[in-house]
Amino acid sequence: MSSSPSSPDTIAAIATAPGTGGIGIVRLSGADALNIAERLSHSNLQSGLIQFRQFLDTDAQAIDHGLCLYFQAPHSFTGEDCVELQAHGGAIVLDMLLERVCALGARLARAGEFSERAFLNGKVDLAQAEAIADLIESGSRAATRAAMRSLEGRFSAQVNGLVDALVELRAYIEAALDFAEEEIDFLDSGDIGERLNDSLQRLQDLLQQADQGRTLQEGLGVALAGLPNAGKSSLLNYLAGYEAAIVTEIEGTTRDVLREHISLRGIPIKINDTAGLREAQNPVEREGVRRAWESIGQADVVIYLVDAAKGLTDADQRILDELARIRAESGANPRLLLVYSKSDLLDPAKPCEQEHLYVSTHTGSGMDALIDGITGQVADYNQDNHSFMARRRHVDALQRALEFLHQAVNSFEHSRSGELMAEDLRQAQHCLNEITGEFTSDDLLGKIFSSFCIGK
Numbered sequence: 001m002s003s004s005p006s007s008p009d010t011i012a013a014i015a016t017a018p019g020t021g022g023i024g025i026v027r028l029s030g031a032d033a034l035n036i037a038e039r040l041s042h043s044n045l046q047s048g049l050i051q052f053r054q055f056l057d058t059d060a061q062a063i064d065h066g067l068c069l070y071f072q073a074p075h076s077f078t079g080e081d082c083v084e085l086q087a088h089g090g091a092i093v094l095d096m097l098l099e100r101v102c103a104l105g106a107r108l109a110r111a112g113e114f115s116e117r118a119f120l121n122g123k124v125d126l127a128q129a130e131a132i133a134d135l136i137e138s139g140s141r142a143a144t145r146a147a148m149r150s151l152e153g154r155f156s157a158q159v160n161g162l163v164d165a166l167v168e169l170r171a172y173i174e175a176a177l178d179f180a181e182e183e184i185d186f187l188d189s190g191d192i193g194e195r196l197n198d199s200l201q202r203l204q205d206l207l208q209q210a211d212q213g214r215t216l217q218e219g220l221g222v223a224l225a226g227l228p229n230a231g232k233s234s235l236l237n238y239l240a241g242y243e244a245a246i247v248t249e250i251e252g253t254t255r256d257v258l259r260e261h262i263s264l265r266g267i268p269i270k271i272n273d274t275a276g277l278r279e280a281q282n283p284v285e286r287e288g289v290r291r292a293w294e295s296i297g298q299a300d301v302v303i304y305l306v307d308a309a310k311g312l313t314d315a316d317q318r319i320l321d322e323l324a325r326i327r328a329e330s331g332a333n334p335r336l337l338l339v340y341s342k343s344d345l346l347d348p349a350k351p352c353e354q355e356h357l358y359v360s361t362h363t364g365s366g367m368d369a370l371i372d373g374i375t376g377q378v379a380d381y382n383q384d385n386h387s388f389m390a391r392r393r394h395v396d397a398l399q400r401a402l403e404f405l406h407q408a409v410n411s412f413e414h415s416r417s418g419e420l421m422a423e424d425l426r427q428a429q430h431c432l433n434e435i436t437g438e439f440t441s442d443d444l445l446g447k448i449f450s451s452f453c454i455g456k
Helices: 033-041 091-103 113-120 126-137 141-151 154-178 190-218 232-240 283-298 314-330 367-382 392-415 418-436 442-450
Strands: 011-014 021-029 050-056 062-071 082-089 220-226 258-264 267-273 301-307 335-341
Touching (some): 011 113, 021 033, 021 091, 021 113, 033 050, 033 062, 033 082, 062 091, 082 091, 113 126, 113 442, 126 141, 126 418, 141 154, 154 190, 190 267, 190 392, 220 232, 220 283, 220 314, 220 367, 232 258, 232 301, 258 367, 283 314, 301 314, 301 367, 314 335, 392 418
Parallel strands (some): 220 267, 220 301, 301 335
Antiparallel strands (some): 021 082, 050 062, 258 267
C-alpha cells in the first residue's frame, strides 16, 4: 500500500449528488482505507473484486447492505489505496455510512481533495485534473466532448510539445554562450530563427484554440445594447424561449442587467440584457446605464440593436463611436453585430439594405442569421474533433508565454543577445509549465481544487 507522503490522512466523502437515488457512493482514499472498510464490513476485501457486504455500525447492527470495490495503490484514481462503498441512495443512509467511516479513522475530504491527490501522486496533470471538474459541470454536448479531450491529455500534449521545443532551443543557445569565445557564431545559424518562429506560430495557434476552449468552459458572453426601446428585451425573451424580461412601450423599463444562460448551436451562452443607453436623469436609471457599459466591456459579443423604423440615428452613431473608442483603448476585441430590429413593422414595399441584418422577434425573420453571427467561429470549433476545454488561467499563461517568445524573437533579430534570448525562453517555459502544474504555487492549487465538488 502507498499514500502521498504529503497527505497521510485517509479521507472520505459522499461521491454522488445530493438527493434520493437508487445508489449512493461513499469514497475512501488513503493508507487506512482498506482497514476502515474491512472493519466496517467485518470481512476481508480483495483488490479488483466487487464484493457484496454488510455495512455495520458500532453495535454491529446493519446500516445497509451494498457493494465494496477496493483499488490497491497505485492502481486507483488518486494513486493511493481507495475503496468505494456502494449503498442505497438515501441521504440518511449515506450520512450514517460517512459518519461511521469517520469514526473508524477517516476524515471528511475537502472539496476537490481526491482530484488534488491524483495530481500530487502523478496520476493526472493539473490541466487534466481541471478537466474533471469541467466534464462534470459542462453545460452542452460540445463542452462535454471538449472536456473529455482535455482529460485524455490532448491539451497537455500540445503544451508539453511546446515546452520540449523551448527546452531544446534553450540548450542550444546556452551551449553557444559557453563557446562565446570561439570564432564560430552559433547564433548566426538560420536554424535558430526558423525554430523560434515555428514555436511562435505553434504557441499562437494553441492560444487561439485555448481561447475557444475557454468560451466552452465559461460560456460565450453576449451583451444586448442600444437605445431605450430598441428591442433588446424582446430579443432576450425570444432567445431564452420565455418571458424573461418585461416588454412595454415605455422607454427605460430595463433598469438593471438581466442575465440568462441559454444554449445556441450547442454553445453555452451567457446573455445580458442591458438598460437603454442614454443620458439619464433618474439616479436609478443612471446606475443601470453604468452597469450596461460595464457588461458591454466584459462581453465576447456585443449585439447593438437599432429600431429599423427609425434607422441609425445620431444618438446611435455616438454610442457606436464610444464603443469603438473603448475597444481601442482597452485592447479588448469583442465582436460587434449591428442589428436592425422590428423588421416586421417596415413597409414591405421598401427594400432593406442588404449589408445590414434585419430581425423580427414577432415573425422570427432573420433569427437564424443572427444566431449564426453570435456563435460564429465557436460553432465551427465545436465540429473539430481536436478541440479541447481550457480555462481563463490557461489563456493567461499562454498569453504571457507568447509575450516572452516575442521578446526572444526580437532579441534574435536585432541584438543577437543569447543571454536575453535564453532568459525569455526560460520565462516562456515557466508560463507553460504553470498550465500542467510543473511549476504551481500552493495558493493556486488551493484555489483551483476548492472550486471542485465534494467527493471529486
